[in-house]
Amino acid sequence: xxxxxxxxxNIIIAAAIISILIGFAIGYxxxxxxxxxxxxxxxxxxxxxxxxxVAPDFIVTFKGAKEPTGELIAYSDINPAYYKDKYLSALIYxxxxxxxxxxxxxxxxxxxxxxxxxxxxxWIGQAVQILPQWNWVHNLKxxxxxxxxxxxxxxxxxxxxPDTLIFARESEPRSLDPAVSYEGPGWTVMHxxxxxxxxxxxxxxxxVVPALAAAWAYSPDGLNWYFAIKGDKVFYDPWDxxxxxxxxxxxxxxxxxxxxxxxxxxxxxxxxxxxxxxxSEDEFKSVLSDGLKTFFKDKSIExxxxxxxxxxxGYKGKIAGVVKLTLKKPYGAxxxxxxxxxxxxxxxxxxxxxxxxxxxxxxxxxxxxxxGTGPYYLKEWVHNQYVELAPNPYxxxxxxxxxxxxxxxxxxxxxxxxxxLKKGDADAADIPRTLLSKIKGVTLxxxxxxxxLQLTSTGLSFNILYIxxxxxxxxxxxxxxxQALAHAIPYNGILEKVYNNTYIKLNGVLPKGMFGYTDNxxxxxxxxxxxxxxxxxxxxxxxxxxxxxxxxxxxxxxWEMVATILQQSWKELGIDLQIQELSWPVEDQKIEHGDFDIxxxxxxxxxxxxxxxxxxxxxxxxxxxxxxxxxxxxxxLYNITIGKILVGGN
Amino acid sequence: MGNLKYYxxxxxITFIPTLIGxxxxxxxxxxxxxxxxxxxxxxxxxxxxxVIAGLKKRYHLDExxxxxxxYYIVSLFHGDLGVSPVTHxxxxxxxxxxxxxxxxxxxxxxxxxxxxxVPLGIISAFKRNSVVDHVVRIFALxxxxxxxxxxxxxxQWIFYYYLGWFPGSSRGIRxxxxxxxxxxxxxxxxxxxxxxIDNLKHIILPAFTLSFTSIGVIARITRSSVIxxxxxxxxxxxxxxxxxxxxxxxxxxxxxxxxxxxVLGLQFGGLLGGxxxxxxxxxxxxxxxxxxxxxESLDFPxxxxxxxxxxxxxxxxxxxxxxxxxxxxxxxxx
Numbered sequence: 002x003x004x005x006x007x008x009x010x011n012i013i014i015a016a017a018i019i020s021i022l023i024g025f026a027i028g029y030x031x032x033x034x035x036x037x038x039x040x041x042x043x044x045x046x047x048x049x050x051x052x053x054x055v056a057p058d059f060i061v062t063f064k065g066a067k068e069p070t071g072e073l074i075a076y077s078d079i080n081p082a083y084y085k086d087k088y089l090s091a092l093i094y095x096x097x098x099x100x101x102x103x104x105x106x107x108x109x110x111x112x113x114x115x116x117x118x119x120x121x122x123x124w125i126g127q128a129v130q131i132l133p134q135w136n137w138v139h140n141l142k143x144x145x146x147x148x149x150x151x152x153x154x155x156x157x158x159x160x161x162x163p164d165t166l167i168f169a170r171e172s173e174p175r176s177l178d179p180a181v182s183y184e185g186p187g188w189t190v191m192h193x194x195x196x197x198x199x200x201x202x203x204x205x206x207x208x209v210v211p212a213l214a215a216a217w218a219y220s221p222d223g224l225n226w227y228f229a230i231k232g233d234k235v236f237y238d239p240w241d242x243x244x245x246x247x248x249x250x251x252x253x254x255x256x257x258x259x260x261x262x263x264x265x266x267x268x269x270x271x272x273x274x275x276x277x278x279x280x281s282e283d284e285f286k287s288v289l290s291d292g293l294k295t296f297f298k299d300k301s302i303e304x305x306x307x308x309x310x311x312x313x314x315g316y317k318g319k320i321a322g323v324v325k326l327t328l329k330k331p332y333g334a335x336x337x338x339x340x341x342x343x344x345x346x347x348x349x350x351x352x353x354x355x356x357x358x359x360x361x362x363x364x365x366x367x368x369x370x371x372x373g374t375g376p377y378y379l380k381e382w383v384h385n386q387y388v389e390l391a392p393n394p395y396x397x398x399x400x401x402x403x404x405x406x407x408x409x410x411x412x413x414x415x416x417x418x419x420x421x422l423k424k425g426d427a428d429a430a431d432i433p434r435t436l437l438s439k440i441k442g443v444t445l446x447x448x449x450x451x452x453x454l455q456l457t458s459t460g461l462s463f464n465i466l467y468i469x470x471x472x473x474x475x476x477x478x479x480x481x482x483x484q485a486l487a488h489a490i491p492y493n494g495i496l497e498k499v500y501n502n503t504y505i506k507l508n509g510v511l512p513k514g515m516f517g518y519t520d521n522x523x524x525x526x527x528x529x530x531x532x533x534x535x536x537x538x539x540x541x542x543x544x545x546x547x548x549x550x551x552x553x554x555x556x557x558x559x560w561e562m563v564a565t566i567l568q569q570s571w572k573e574l575g576i577d578l579q580i581q582e583l584s585w586p587v588e589d590q591k592i593e594h595g596d597f598d599i600x601x602x603x604x605x606x607x608x609x610x611x612x613x614x615x616x617x618x619x620x621x622x623x624x625x626x627x628x629x630x631x632x633x634x635x636x637x638l639y640n641i642t643i644g645k646i647l648v649g650g651n
Numbered sequence: 652m653g654n655l656k657y658y659x660x661x662x663x664i665t666f667i668p669t670l671i672g673x674x675x676x677x678x679x680x681x682x683x684x685x686x687x688x689x690x691x692x693x694x695x696x697x698x699x700x701x702v703i704a705g706l707k708k709r710y711h712l713d714e715x716x717x718x719x720x721x722y723y724i725v726s727l728f729h730g731d732l733g734v735s736p737v738t739h740x741x742x743x744x745x746x747x748x749x750x751x752x753x754x755x756x757x758x759x760x761x762x763x764x765x766x767x768x769v770p771l772g773i774i775s776a777f778k779r780n781s782v783v784d785h786v787v788r789i790f791a792l793x794x795x796x797x798x799x800x801x802x803x804x805x806x807q808w809i810f811y812y813y814l815g816w817f818p819g820s821s822r823g824i825r826x827x828x829x830x831x832x833x834x835x836x837x838x839x840x841x842x843x844x845x846x847x848i849d850n851l852k853h854i855i856l857p858a859f860t861l862s863f864t865s866i867g868v869i870a871r872i873t874r875s876s877v878i879x880x881x882x883x884x885x886x887x888x889x890x891x892x893x894x895x896x897x898x899x900x901x902x903x904x905x906x907x908x909x910x911x912x913x914v915l916g917l918q919f920g921g922l923l924g925g926x927x928x929x930x931x932x933x934x935x936x937x938x939x940x941x942x943x944x945x946x947e948s949l950d951f952p953x954x955x956x957x958x959x960x961x962x963x964x965x966x967x968x969x970x971x972x973x974x975x976x977x978x979x980x981x982x983x984x985x
Contacts, residue, residue, distance in 0.1 A: 074700075075696070076696040076697070077698075077699070077700065081696075175737065175738060175739055176739045178739075181739060183693075183694045183697075263701055263702055263705045264702060264705075265692075265693050265694045265698070265702055266694070267699070267701070267702060268699035268701065268702065271701070272699075361705045361708070361709065363734075363739060365741075368739055368740065383825060384748050384749075384936060385748075385749070385934075385936035385940070385941075386821055386822060386934070386936055387821070410821065410934075411821075411934060411936075412820055412821070412934045413931050413934060413940065414820075414931050414932045414933075414934065416804055416807075416932070417807060417819055417820045417932060417933070417934060420807060420808065420811060420812045420819055421819055421820065423812065424811075424812055424815075424819075426819070585691070585695075585947075586687075586688070586691055586949050589687070589690065589691065589695065589696070590687060592696075593687070593690065593696075602696075604696075607697060617696075617697075
């Protein structure tokens with residue numbers, strides 16, 4: 002070989018050896034450390050032992066606690082951090098199964114306090130909904146579950162296309178069958194067409210109001226719920242141009258259907274439903290005479306007659322039957338779940354005309370032929386182009402539409418949406434928070450007036466942003482370390498710089514406005530000194546000196562920015578944070594099985610009940626034979642010194 | 652012409668193994684990727700175990716690969732591409748909705764490419780090194796270097812937002828009868844002149860965005876092909892014979908078409924594959940976007956459906972180009 006060739010070969014060999022060594026080095030550094038179960042520290046015990054606490058508001062006892070074993074799926078069997086806490090789990094189950102709203106509220110207050118005390122998940126922010134819209138649009142407000150109520154919206158008569166509301170969104174509904182669709186765009190449209198047994202006022206998130214149900218009541222053991230169905234409602238079928246009256250049969254059919262079809266959102270209804278049936282008025286009256294409980298807003302009473310029940314709800318009309326819902330176990334979120342889209346009531350007559358339902362199968366007709374009792378009906382759906390809604394001529398509810406044409410346009414590119422909005426061709430559009438600065442101060446001259454594009458808040462969202470440290474890995478298995486990390490997050494910086502103040506600080510698992518939310522919790526402020534003190538207490542006086550990999554889903558610009566900010570501030574705690582961007586399916590694989598160090602995520606409500614947050618985000622994987630919560634009436638019976646919760650059992 | 656028939660027959664026979672190979676390849680590649688699509692289909696982190704189990708059963712996700720391939724091929728022969736777990740529609744319907752939009756866009760783009768690119772190429776060949784030639788050269792370079800998304804956004808900004816001459820996105824008015832689902836053609840069939848004009852206005856910007864790169868390329872290829880033919884022996888012979896210029900030009904152009912047709916055919920095949928970026932920017936509901944959305948949501952049935960369709964298209968287009976070759980140039984039929 003020539004010297005040139007020899008030289009090249011040597012270089013190649015050297016490069017190969019160096020690469021192999023580097024490969025080994027990387028592998029060694031990235032390999033996860035061994036898992037060590039650290040003892041639950043004393044501060045937590047203060048809250049939850051049998052012996053120490055003073056004048057509790059209530060006592061939670063459990064029997065037959067089973068340790069979490071085997072393959073645990075995050076968000077389903079256990080919280081995403083894989084944090085195993087028996088007492089917290091018992092508290093969550095107690096709150097889940099409690100039917101009395103007053104007691105439930107106290108239980109969730111306690112869960113929120115603990116979620117801040119123990120920080121298995123580090124809570125960062127709660128979204129404020131901003132829907133950029135022109136100021137010729139009025140009443141387009143946001144609700145965390147209903148999303149938008151187009152029936153309340155109206156436009157100024159001298160605005161562009163005053164009879165039509167054009168809303169530019171990124172994607173289209175995947176289905177308009179309430180038993181199938183499990184995504185925002187679909188739910189938004191269906192809330193205009195279908196109605197549920199109970200619903201929420203636009204600006205109200207903590208209690209439901211009657212919708213298709215005139216009244217509700219439940220048996221004292223919490224296992225049977227009764228719904229009196231309003232007698233003057235009709236379904237409008239625009240394809241056959243006919244109507245079908247609403248009866249209790251339809252309600253039973255709708256619930257059986259969504260459970261049997263077993264699609265995405267079915268669990269919301271099937272999780273608590275054992276049986277559903279129509280009961281005759283006479284049978285209902287006889288059950289009532291034994292006494293049923295009911296509540297509305299913050300008033301709870303016991304009723305003994307149909308008149309008393311209807312009177313409590315102020316309903317004077319006829320009823321079209323009574324539905325009895327038997328639960329598997331008492332459940333506190335029944336009404337909240339029934340208010341969500343899978344609780345939409347369909348017409349039995351109509352669905353049976355078009356194929357009925359089969360277990361585990363979808364119905365092709367129902368996919369794009371929704372027939373409901375709501376203020377709008379589906380006029381046209383051109384796929385990936387637009388959805389057009391028109392007022393239901395037979396709607397007789399309180400939310401009569403004011404705008405005759407609603408067009409939801411599908412414009413996937415955000416720049417196109419911005420241009421469309423700026424030009425006035427769209428009245429409102431979904432624009433990501435990171436781009437809101439692009440449309441600040443935009444005006445339009447039309448019909449001799451100057452109009453302004455508004456970026457004001459349309460309401461608090463229940464979407465929350467949080468960080469999940471893997472509690473099964475060092476150093477996150479130590480609560481003091483997690484608290485230190487929580488003190489080392491520049492919350493104001495993140496809320497301001499990343500989110501343009503369209504997020505507020507989140508203090509605990511429950512978002513503000515959620516039933517059970519309390520402000521009376523431990524709060525974490527950015528305080529590096531405090532963080533370092535906590536680390537020293539935890540046994541890391543010289544910082545953590547750890548290399549940690551943070552997972553971020555590709556394409557979420559704001560998460561990337563948050564991760565970068567954390568990378569900077571956590572350096573002071575001796576953390577070398579590596580940001581790893583992954584596609585959603587790949588990241589999902591990892592977080593589903595606990596194969597991560599730490600990651601950023603958001604969570605949104607499927608129904609407006611704290612159980613939809615507390616259970617998936619905090620449950621410790623424990624199961625129990627029995628959990629009960631009891632309000633304490635006479636605290637002198639207990640010999641105790643600190644705290645407000647008493648949780649104990651075996 | 653007898654040779655032509657055998658030629659065509661031979662080409663058709665190569666279709667089948669190509670398609671089988673294509674489906675096999677895509678199928679097995681998609682199976683190798685580690686992922687749990689059922690969980691994603693069922694709602695991601697909120698997915699309930701019962702729903703996931705139901706989906707796994709419906710789509711045979713837990714069965715061995717060869718069994719799943721068997722199910723797939725069997726349904727394929729029945730013309731059933733399956734139902735998408737993400738869009739909840741039969742794949743055939745999804746393709747029937749989105750492919751015509753892409754086809755229409757591709758047709759108009761191809762028309763622009765041929766109508767602008769070929770004449771420019773011919774002119775610059777005949778007027779070599781003139782001002783026109785240089786302008787075309789710069790034009791071609793610009794077309795190839797400019798990123799499609801930037802060009803598309805630029806057009807949208809200038810012609811929609813600033814000047815307001817054309818609409819910024821989506822398709823136009825849907826004609827009363829959608830037989831081909833290509834709105835331009837359907838509006839002619841319906842006799843709806845308004846719809847036709849409206850759809851023309853909507854398709855101009857995306858079509859131009861899509862064709863811009865290719866116009867430059869075609870202009871250059873036409874140019875070099877014409878120049879090559881101009882320097883060939885038979886042209887020299889025609890010159891010596893003293894043939895009229897118009898007659899000579901006609902012969903030069905005819906002979907230089909073969910490479911141009913090849914590239915046009917391949918370009919058209921590429922256009923039919925769906926131009927994701929253009930479709931996204933202009934909210935054009937085509938196959939490109941459908942395919943990308945399928946990949947993002949792990950919609951395997953949709954991905955397979957689109958692959959089979961696009962594979963079929965490419966094979967067809969290549970086939971047609973080969974036939975066209977053989978028609979134009981008898982020497983090819985050997």
